[in-house]
Amino acid sequence: MPHIEMLETQPIKAPRRRAARKKIVKSLETALIVTDDSLVSDRDQKRFSLLVEDAHDIENQIEALKKLVDQHRIVFAQTINPLTKRQEEIKRNMVIWLNQRMLQGKLAPRVQRMLGEIITHMAYDYAIAGDEKMREIHDLHSEVPLADLERIQMEEAQAFYDEMMKEEAENPEDFDSLEDMIQARFDQMHQKAQEKAKAEQSKSSKRQKLQDAEQTKQILDKAGLALRHIYRQLARQLHPDREPDAVIRQQKNELMSQANIAYGRQDVVALLRLQAEFTKTAGKSGTLESTGASLHTFGAQSTQGLIELLQIRIKALHREQRDAELHAVAEFVLPSSRALTTERLNQHLESIKLRHQLRIRDLKGEFVQIQNDSGLSKWLKEQALFA
Numbered sequence: 001m002p003h004i005e006m007l008e009t010q011p012i013k014a015p016r017r018r019a020a021r022k023k024i025v026k027s028l029e030t031a032l033i034v035t036d037d038s039l040v041s042d043r044d045q046k047r048f049s050l051l052v053e054d055a056h057d058i059e060n061q062i063e064a065l066k067k068l069v070d071q072h073r074i075v076f077a078q079t080i081n082p083l084t085k086r087q088e089e090i091k092r093n094m095v096i097w098l099n100q101r102m103l104q105g106k107l108a109p110r111v112q113r114m115l116g117e118i119i120t121h122m123a124y125d126y127a128i129a130g131d132e133k134m135r136e137i138h139d140l141h142s143e144v145p146l147a148d149l150e151r152i153q154m155e156e157a158q159a160f161y162d163e164m165m166k167e168e169a170e171n172p173e174d175f176d177s178l179e180d181m182i183q184a185r186f187d188q189m190h191q192k193a194q195e196k197a198k199a200e201q202s203k204s205s206k207r208q209k210l211q212d213a214e215q216t217k218q219i220l221d222k223a224g225l226a227l228r229h230i231y232r233q234l235a236r237q238l239h240p241d242r243e244p245d246a247v248i249r250q251q252k253n254e255l256m257s258q259a260n261i262a263y264g265r266q267d268v269v270a271l272l273r274l275q276a277e278f279t280k281t282a283g284k285s286g287t288l289e290s291t292g293a294s295l296h297t298f299g300a301q302s303t304q305g306l307i308e309l310l311q312i313r314i315k316a317l318h319r320e321q322r323d324a325e326l327h328a329v330a331e332f333v334l335p336s337s338r339a340l341t342t343e344r345l346n347q348h349l350e351s352i353k354l355r356h357q358l359r360i361r362d363l364k365g366e367f368v369q370i371q372n373d374s375g376l377s378k379w380l381k382e383q384a385l386f387a
Contacts, residue, residue: 044303051310055269058317062324065340069328072345076332079349083356090363092134095122098370099137107373114380116141223266223305230271231263237278252278268309 098119102112120142126134127146139145144152238256243249255274262270329336334348369375 044307048303048307048310051307051314052269052272055310055314055317056273058314058321059269062317062321065321065324065328068340068342068345069324069331072332072342072349076349079353080356083353083360087356087360087363090360090367091122092126092131094363094367094370095119095126095134095137097367098122099140101370101376102141111377111380114384115376118380118383223268223302223309226302226306227263227266227268227271227309230268230275231259234259234271234275234278237275266309267313268306269313 098115101107102115102119107115120138123134123138123141124146127138128150135146142149235256238252238259240249240252240256243252255278259271259274262274325340326336328334328340332345332348334340334344338344366379370379
């Protein structure tokens with residue numbers, strides 16, 4: 001029960017009794033000290049609003065990051081892919097020209113040997129990628145045909161796998177390529193690792209999972225009333241059968257579908273965002289932090305549950321944001337010490353573009369150089385230095 005502290009009053013004379021009674025009642029109203037735990041404090045209300053705002057900001061940052069990466073992926077492909085293709089075309093043409101020069105003969109034995117090794121090396125990557133012309137050139141100058149090399153590599157990979165797993169697997173001849181066999185072995189090793197991890201799961205980890213599940217259940221129990229209130233309020237606003245306009249009815253259907261998903265995930269931020277979106281669409285004023293965010297009708301227990309749900313959601317958003325950044329760093333081979341920005345991505349793109357342009361220039365110069373025997377001999381010596 002609420003605890004009430006009353007002001008001390010002095011006896012009132014009869015002629016002034018009615019006016020004095022009103023004054024005492026007014027004083028009592030201002031002197032109430034409420035200690036009922038069912039009421040929500042302004043501090044909790046402010047904390048809730050700040051957490052909603054934080055979650056909203058992180059979601060916006062994630063959305064902006066994904067949009068930035070998607071846009072950069074298109075620019076990256078349009079800029080770098082043609083340069084890479086041009087670079088590979090020049091290298092492939094060099095292999096073809098060197099092969100033709102080799103077949104013409106009239107080269108010193110030492111030059112023939114060095115040239116044959118370089119042709120084999122340059123043709124190899126194209127050959128294993130399925131370029132039949134390069135496979136033919138490779139096998140013409142290599143002591144071991146590419147098919148035999150692939151078979152040897154598969155046998156070596158099989159032996160390595162058998163040694164690691166201490167057991168025999170399928171015959172290498174059951175696979176069409178080394179890549180297929182490696183992928184199959186990786187899948188088997190991954191499966192065994194998962195089985196081993198599952199088998200070695202300790203009682204303490206199981207107990208921890210049970211504790212986490214119980215904690216989550218308690219949070220949901222506390223927040224359930226408030227979540228249901230927000231969801232039902234949104235459901236009433238979005239009920240499509242009450243909307244005569246077909247276009248608006250379709251919009252409400254889509255929002256209601258999103259609300260059902262958000263409620264199923266216990267995502268209070270998504271529910272408030274949908275409510276704010278509907279309020280804005282309806283021509284009313286509303287923000288994510290204010291629309292439906294008043295907690296005084298829920299009680300302290302529900303408020304605490306909502307706050308804990310928001311904290312869980314914010315942690316998950318931070319992980320999602322970090323994962324998105326790491327994927328972008330890996331995709332574009334970026335240094336990971338700085339935040340992703342348009343300026344940083346563009347600077348990195350320009351540096352890669354410049355490296356490709358310089359490499360194309362160098363390849364063109366080398367192609368011109370090898371057109372005569374003296375230049376070819378000098379080029380071979382230069383290749384030997386970097387081998």
